[in-house]
Amino acid sequence: MRETATVAAVIATMDRPGYVREAIESVCEQTHGHVAVVVVDGSDDKRTATVVSELRSAYPERQILYRHNDEPQGLPAARNQAIAETDAEYIAFLDDDDRWHQRKTERQLSRFESGDESIGLVYTGAHHIDENGQRLRTIRPEHEESSPELYVENVIGTPSSVMVTREAVDRVGGFDESMRYCEDWDFYLRVAAEYDIACIAEPLIDRRYHDDSMIADLESLFRYREQVLEKHADVLNARGTAERAWSRHHRDAAETHLNAGNRAQARALYHTLFINNGDLRAALAYGLLSLLSADRAQSTIRALSAIERRFRNGKSA
DSSP: OOTTOOEEEEEEESSOHHHHHHHHHHHHTOSSSOEEEEEEEOOSSSHHHHHHHHHHHHOTTSOEEEEEOSSOOOHHHHHHHHHHTOOOSEEEEOOTTOEEOTTHHHHHHHHHTSSOTTEEEEEEEEEEEOTTSOEEEEEOOSOSSOOGGGGTSOOSOOGGGOEEEHHHHHHHTSOOTTOSSSHHHHHHHHHHTTSEEEEEEEEEEEEEOOGGGSOSOHHHHHHHHHHHHHHTHHHHHHTTOHHHHHHHHHHHHHHHHHHTTOHHHHHHHHHHHHHHHOOHHHHHHHHHHHHSOHHHHHHHHHHHHHHHHHHHHOOOO
């Protein structure tokens, strides 16, 4: 690994000064020396600007760029704005409520510079934590190479684990600013069309879950996910994954509604999935929701889903 390789950590933030302080600190504590931070702030107050000023004093050896937008631009646009602010050789993303482990940058650069010039994106495993930093579970990617499952669902997950080459970002054009959700999966698919994707199974980030991180508008989430499937239909059909991708989407939508307590919507989606795809797992879920109380049906289906995910992904809890 070249010690002179330059990396920019892109952080888009809005009204989370406490969390973003931890995020920036985790970048500044990286073992690799040439890591800059680019913060794009859509907050309506000066708290985040104050945090940046304090951290510039605490880490004078790190370059911390700060840009404030008077009006929020949306997450994809904010990330693209931050990318445009730097000429670093590698771009890494960090959500404002997540954290990197100290060797993340070093480990990813070593993978990039291992001699395989076809790699355009490297992602890592993750610890999931709660709002207080307590560990909930650990996710370890299954494969050390490009996975065909990316053409079925977003197996890469949060951008906080992702580093890409500047060349790859420039070639695919950054994030689609028209998308409110699923812009990360769309970005990964466009990179995967041009480059190989690699992963490091080691969990090198903390991904935080808290009330503010929950998606309230489920219908919009599913609509944008369908938009990704339609946008990349030719690739999915060519790879023979289109049917599985749509089936997985409908099942995930049903389970998301179930977890949100939307019993009627979940039941309808399971029924549709069984009728259209002959999915016996969906038929079982539909039956449970029809015969049992809402609480008992939900707990049983969640238990079955957890077992299935562990079996399918080989991920440890």
